[in-house]
Amino acid sequence: xxxxxxxxxxxxxxxxxxxxxxxxxxxxxxxxxxxxxxxxxxxxxxxxxxxxxxxxxxxxxxxxxxxxxxxxxxxxxxxxxxxxxxxxxxxxxxxxxxxxxxxxxxxxxxxxxxxxxxxxxxxxxxxxxxxxxxxxxxxxxxxxxxxxxxxxxxxxxxxxxxxxxxxxxxxxxxxxxxxxxxxxxxxxxxxxxxxxxxxxxxxxxxxxxxxxxxxxxxxxx
Numbered sequence: 001x002x003x004x005x006x007x008x009x010x011x012x013x014x015x016x017x018x019x020x021x022x023x024x025x026x027x028x029x030x031x032x033x034x035x036x037x038x039x040x041x042x043x044x045x046x047x048x049x050x051x052x053x054x055x056x057x058x059x060x061x062x063x064x065x066x067x068x069x070x071x072x073x074x075x076x077x078x079x080x081x082x083x084x085x086x087x088x089x090x091x092x093x094x095x096x097x098x099x100x101x102x103x104x105x106x107x108x109x110x111x112x113x114x115x116x117x118x119x120x121x122x123x124x125x126x127x128x129x130x131x132x133x134x135x136x137x138x139x140x141x142x143x144x145x146x147x148x149x150x151x152x153x154x155x156x157x158x159x160x161x162x163x164x165x166x167x168x169x170x171x172x173x174x175x176x177x178x179x180x181x182x183x184x185x186x187x188x189x190x191x192x193x194x195x196x197x198x199x200x201x202x203x204x205x206x207x208x209x210x211x212x213x214x215x216x217x218x219x220x221x
Contacts, residue, residue, distance in 0.1 A: 024189075024190055024193050026197075027156050027157055027160045027193045027196065027197075028156045030159075030160045030163060031155065031156040031157075031158075031159035031160045031163070031171065032156070034159045034163075034169065034170055034171055035152060035155050035156065035159060035170070035171035035172075035173055036170070036171070036172065036173065037152075037172075037173040039075065039076060039079045039081060039172065042076075042081050042147055042170055042172060043170065044080070044081045044082070045081070045082055045145050045146055045147050045170070046082065046083050046084060046143070046215065046216070047082055047083070047084050047085070047086055047137075047141065047143050047146045047147075047215055048073060048076050048077065048081075048082035048084070048085045048086070048146060048147045048148070048149055048172070049085075049086050049088060049133065049134075049137050049143075049146045049147070049148045049149065049169075050069060050070075050073045050085055050086065050087045050088065050107055050111075050148075050149045050150075051069070051088060051089070051127070051130060051133055051148065051149065051150040051154060051158060052087070052088055052089020052090060052103040052104065052107065052127050052133065053065045053066040053069055053089070053103065053107075053150075054066060054101060054103060054106075055101075055103075055106040055110070064177040064178060064181065065151060065174075065177050065181070065185075066106070066107075066110075067110075068151070068174040068175040068176070068177070069107075069149055069150055069151070069174045070107065070110040070111060070114060071114070071174065071175070072149050072172060072173070072174035072175070073085055073087075073107075073111060073116075073149045073174075074111055074114035074115060074116055076147060076149060076172055077111075077116050077120065078115070081147060082147055083120065083216070084120050084121070084122065084215050084216060085111065085116065085120060085121050085122070086121075086122045086123075086124055086137065086141055086143075086146075086215070087103075087104045087107035087108055087111070087121060087122070087123055087124065088104065088123075088124035088126075088127030088132075088133035088136065088137075089103025089104045089106075089107065089124070089125075089127045089133075090103050090125075090127060090128050091103065091104065091105075091125045103127075104123035104124060104125055104127070105123065107123075108121045108123055118220065119219070119220060120220075121220055122141065122213065122215060122220045122221070123220065123221060124136055124140065124141070126140075126206065126207065126208040126210065128207050128208075129207075130154070130157055130158050130161060130192070130196075131161055131196070131199050131204060131206065132206040132207055132208070133158070134148075134158055134161045134162050134165070134167070134169070135161075135165060135205065135206045136206050136209075137167070137169075138165075138167060139206065139209060139212075140209070140210060140211075140212055140213055141212075141213050141215055142212060142213075142214065142215070143215070144167055144168065145167070145168045145169065145170075146169055146170075147169070147170045147171070147172050148162075148169050148170065148171045148172065149171075149172050149174060150171070150173075150174060151173065151174050151175075151176050151177070152171075152173045152176070153176075153185070153186065153189050154189070155171035155172075155173060156171075157189070157192060157193055157196050158171065159171050160196065161196055161199065161200070164200045
């Protein structure tokens with residue numbers, strides 16, 4: 001009996017590993033030619049979309065994924081390839097003033113410190129998942145074509161989700177984190193890609209909608 005249970009568990013793990021590997025490769029292949037680390041090779045667009053990340057890790061350690069995305073987004077803006085930035089992430093437990101966290105505000109503040117004018121930065125507080133950030137770029141901010149900023153593994157999934165929903169997004173690659181951060185990040189990403197495939201199959205919509213925002217007309221919030 002126990003041998004059958006163990007054998008079934010082993011087979012399930014193998015099947016999951018095969019599925020995750022296939023999902024990883026499929027998503028990467030669909031997005032590869034839309035991602036670059038060279039600003040010069042990007043086609044200019046009005047808006048850049050910066051995908052959310054927490055500013056700090058456990059123990060109040062600076063998060064290299066966050067810092068590198070901010071560095072890349074600021075460089076993208078300074079290059080003139082985009083005129084505005086939308087920073088999309090999650091706000092939880094009432095935000096910073098209530099002892100929680102506020103990814104969009106943290107990103108905005110870091111971009112301002114890096115020289116981006118505050119009137120050029122729009123915050124999206126409902127970027128709970130990458131799917132939400134991607135689809136709300138169109139449904140809330142009216143953008144069919146943007147330049148997305150994140151690390152390559154994340155960009156592949158974002159660009160894949162955009163393409164599957166009829167959006168023509170480019171990806172600008174931020175520097176990756178040191179190797180010691182990579183293992184757990186890539187394990188989570190493998191699961192996220194399986195989930196992304198299910199999002200596409202189901203046709204899942206953003207968790208929240210809301211009032212539309214005209215970038216460059218409505219003032220940033």
